[in-house]
Amino acid sequence: MSAARLGDTPSRGAAPQPGVIAKLTQIVDLFVAGPDHLRLDEIAALSGLPRSTAARTLTQLVELEWLEHDERGYALGPRMRQVGRRVEGHLPLRSAAADPLHELHAATSAVVHLAILDRGQIEMVDKIGGVRTSTIPTTVGTRYPAETAVCGRAMLASLSPERVDQLLTGGRASGVLHDRLNGIRRRRGFAVTTDDMPWDLRGIGAAVIGPHGPIGAISVGLPGRHAPVEKFAPLLARAVQQTTQRLQRAG
Known part of the structure; x- marks a missing residue:
């Protein structure tokens, strides 16, 4: 069987992989109605993302100040709190x-x-x-x-x-x-x-x-x-x- 070419329609059984924005959203959503702090393993399990993918995404969110990280785990960061204060x-x-x-x-x-x-x-x-x-x-x-x-x-x-x-x-x-x-x-x-x-x-x-x-x-x-x-x-x-x-x- 020939290799798939660019532009070919993916097979029906192949589930689309979430993009970067979708991954970020999956993780941030966990904090909307969830606990104040979550650890990496909990975030990976709840979001359904592989542990390595969750770790990379969390690193990006912390660097951008949407989340913050300490010994208790991950929590909403200053940028997210600022948005909340603005809405309120x-x-x-x-x-x-x-x-x-x-x-x-x-x-x-x-x-x-x-x-x-x-x-x-x-x-x-x-x-x-x-x-x-x-x-x-x-x-x-x-x-x-x-x-x-x-x-x-x-x-x-x-x-x-x-x-x-x-x-x-x-x-x-x-x-x-x-x-x-x-x-x-x-x-x-x-x-x-x-x-x-x-x-x-x-x-x-x-x-x-x-x-x-x-x-x-x-x-x-x-x-x-x-x-x-x-x-x-x-x-x-x-x-x-x-x-x-x-x-x-x-x-």
Whole structure:
């Protein structure tokens, strides 16, 4: 029988071998609902990976700080704990904003976003839109340059110009952007989509302000460059106020 050639279909009985990402995931998953510490032999047995493969994968995870290793065995590392803290850090804001976001969507029939500011970017942490959801191409968990979205500009406008310059490295904080942020400050913190933003929509956003600066921002958006979103300003202000009050009571 001739040797198998590149491109031949593998036999039905040959089980596909897990790739590197699959192996990493198999091991990390063991710590999600399992004990705090696991030893190499336990990890190999539970994951179904050969002991040598498990050892190599564990070495990679430790080097990348997803796991750590001591005399008790392997445990979640600083990188994984940081991810956990980040997720937990969003929960108070999302919880406080939950009802106001739903009420804002019900009153406007528009797409409502909740975002946070992280260095020079925003991260979408919630989106409510009903039948309109697909008309605005944003995704929860996705990050965008802060200056390209109304949520981002609303939060930037709540900061001093010097702080904006620190956040937006690489010359992104242009004089034009500073002028726009000053306009937002004059409009009591309301940011509205402008022609220089890379979105086929129109939105209005306002920041949720805490004792130490912006905690997040809420926006209301409709598809199209000429949607009359300014009419939503009073409802948006109410949602921001309710979210702020709920955060204060929870804190």
